[in-house]
Amino acid sequence: MGRWYGAVAIGFALALVAVLLALPSPTRPPTTGPTRPAALAEVWPAAHPFPMPGYLPDGSAYRPQRILDPTTSVGLATSPDGSRTALVVVSGAGVRTLQSERSPLYQGIGATTDRLFWMLTATDAAGHPSVGLWTAPRAGGPATRLSADVGLPLLLGSAYDLSAVGDRLYWTSAYPGTGRTELRSIPLSGGPVRVEPLPGSWAMSAWPWLVSAPDPDDPATRLYNTRTRTMVTVAAPAHQEVSCGPVWCRLVPAGPDTRPELVRPNGSDLRVAGEPGALPVGADVAARDRFEPLLVPAGGAGGIGARLVLYDLATARTVVVAPNVSNAYGDATHLWWSVGDNETLSWYGLDLRTLG
Numbered sequence: 001m002g003r004w005y006g007a008v009a010i011g012f013a014l015a016l017v018a019v020l021l022a023l024p025s026p027t028r029p030p031t032t033g034p035t036r037p038a039a040l041a042e043v044w045p046a047a048h049p050f051p052m053p054g055y056l057p058d059g060s061a062y063r064p065q066r067i068l069d070p071t072t073s074v075g076l077a078t079s080p081d082g083s084r085t086a087l088v089v090v091s092g093a094g095v096r097t098l099q100s101e102r103s104p105l106y107q108g109i110g111a112t113t114d115r116l117f118w119m120l121t122a123t124d125a126a127g128h129p130s131v132g133l134w135t136a137p138r139a140g141g142p143a144t145r146l147s148a149d150v151g152l153p154l155l156l157g158s159a160y161d162l163s164a165v166g167d168r169l170y171w172t173s174a175y176p177g178t179g180r181t182e183l184r185s186i187p188l189s190g191g192p193v194r195v196e197p198l199p200g201s202w203a204m205s206a207w208p209w210l211v212s213a214p215d216p217d218d219p220a221t222r223l224y225n226t227r228t229r230t231m232v233t234v235a236a237p238a239h240q241e242v243s244c245g246p247v248w249c250r251l252v253p254a255g256p257d258t259r260p261e262l263v264r265p266n267g268s269d270l271r272v273a274g275e276p277g278a279l280p281v282g283a284d285v286a287a288r289d290r291f292e293p294l295l296v297p298a299g300g301a302g303g304i305g306a307r308l309v310l311y312d313l314a315t316a317r318t319v320v321v322a323p324n325v326s327n328a329y330g331d332a333t334h335l336w337w338s339v340g341d342n343e344t345l346s347w348y349g350l351d352l353r354t355l356g
Contacts, residue, residue, distance in 0.1 A: 037309065037318045044355045049321075054338065054345030056095050060086070066109045066159075067334040067349045068138070074098075074109055074116060087118065098136050098143045108153065108161035108171065114138055115188065117146070117162050117169060119153055133169075133186070149193045151175075151182050154213055157283040159331035160204040164188060174201050174213060183210070183226065198224075206332070209246040221249070223265060235267030248286040248313070262292060262313065273311040274318060281308070282330035287352050290314050293321070293330045308337050310355075321350065 040047055050070040056062050060077040067073045072091040079085070086100035087109075098116070099106075105121035116138055121131045133150050136143040151173025155161045163170045167189075173182040183196040202210040202224060212222040221234040221242045234249055236242045241252040244265060251261040257276040262285070263269060274294040281293040296307040305324035312319060321335065326345075328337040336349040 037320050040310075040319055040321050040350075043312075043317070043319050046356070047350060047354050049348045049350045052336070052347035052349055053090065054340070054347055055343075056088070056090070058095075061345070062088075062090065062347070064090075064329075064336050064347055064349070065106070066111065066331070067336060067351075068111055070349070070351065073336075073349070074111070076106065087120075089116075096140065099134070107155040107157075110159070110162040110164065110169075111138065112164045112188065117164070119150065119155060119162070119171075135190075146190050147186055147193055151184055151195075154181070154201075154203050156203050156213070158204060159284055159333070160206060163204055163207050165207050168194075170204065170207070172202050172204055172210065174203075181213075205245050206247075211244050232265055234265045236263070243280075243283065243285050245285045245289075247289040248292075250280060250285045250292070252280065260292070260294065262286065262311075271311075271313060271316065274309060278309070281328045281335070284330070284332050286313060287330060287332050287335070288355075291352055291355065293328065293335050295325070295328055298324075305339075308335075310335075322348070 052064055052073055053062055056077055059080040062075055062077050064073040064075040072089065074089050077086045077088045084100050084102055085104055087098040087106045089096040089098065099120065101122050103123060106118055108119040110117045114137065116136045118134055119131060120134055121129055123129050131150050131153060132148045133146045134143050135146045152175060154172045154174040161171060167187055168185040169188055170183065170185045173184055179199060181198045181200060181202040183198055184193055186193045201213040201215045203213045205211040208225055208227040210224045210226060221236055221244050223232040223234065223244060223246055234242065234244055236249055236251060243250045248262050249265055251263060259276055259278055260273045260280055262271040262273055273292050275296050278294040278296045281295055286292050290313050292311040292313065294309050294311060296309060298305055305326060307320060308322040308325045308328050310319045310321055322337055325337040325339055326341055333353055334349055334351055336347060338345055338347050340346055
């Protein structure tokens with residue numbers, strides 16, 4: 001009896017072991033940790049940053065201002081001795097100098113399919129500054145002054161500072177303390193300047209919109225449609241840095257560990273972008289109404305460089321464009337950044353229109 005019971009017990013135990021071995025392994029919860037932002041190539045495999053030089057063959061330091069295509073950019077070349085700054089076109093064909101001055105200010109650089117445009121502030125031998133609107137063919141040829149009748153142009157570093165619409169070029173001229181702005185335009189081929197007075201202080205935005213320029217006496221942010229003659233007051237909190245376009249506004253709260261916020265002009269659809277301490281890149285808000293480029297400073301003592309990221313409003317995702325950059329700039333269509341410094345300086349660009 002005892003032997004029989006023992007044999008049964010051993011057989012039952014062996015059967016139980018066999019059953020347990022046949023069962024699937026228990027599922028363990030995944031180990032959690034900080035989420036790593038995706039890299040550019042992981043999210044958009046078709047996106048290909050392209051190189052641009054940091055130094056030109058004559059030793060001048062180069063800084064791109066506008067990107068025309070992956071092989072062509074317009075920018076500033078500072079001579080090795082620092083005495084002159086030239087506006088140049090850098091392309092596969094070489095370097096083309098548009099203008100070269102001592103202590104110039106080139107602003108509002110823009111382009112159509114066949115021409116380049118910019119504002120030049122220069123100082124004469126007597127120290128008197130003057131501002132003029134200049135143009136040059138994209139394909140080659142000398143620069144010519146399109147007009148000296150430009151008023152006091154309000155140029156804030158936006159891609160829209162000079163806006164080509166149809167057969168005319170538009171900009172705003174503002175007169176501090178007067179409470180008025182002029183919307184000015186000229187035929188692309190040259191001719192008389194047309195002036196439309198507007199009450200308030202306005203800067204160019206995505207056409208047909210203007211956005212109220214910073215005014216200490218009137219902190220409210222407004223948008224004005226030049227076609228419909230209608231105005232929209234932006235629903236944004238007071239006491240914050242606010243930048244707006246017709247589709248999105250950017251709020252930059254005070255404090256070193258804050259994150260930029262994006263919101264619709266009517267105050268809806270609030271998004272918190274990037275990481276604590278992230279800084280906006282460029283004057284224009286939400287390129288292509290979707291991408292907000294940000295610089296994230298290096299953390300910790302001895303940190304070098306910063307991470308350049310894109311916050312994608314369509315997916316609420318942050319994507320790393322470059323892990324260690326020294327400078328970054330952006331406009332409505334392109335993003336460009338530098339790596340290295342001094343002799344190792346080089347630039348890279350990215351066409352945001354290639355992102356799906």
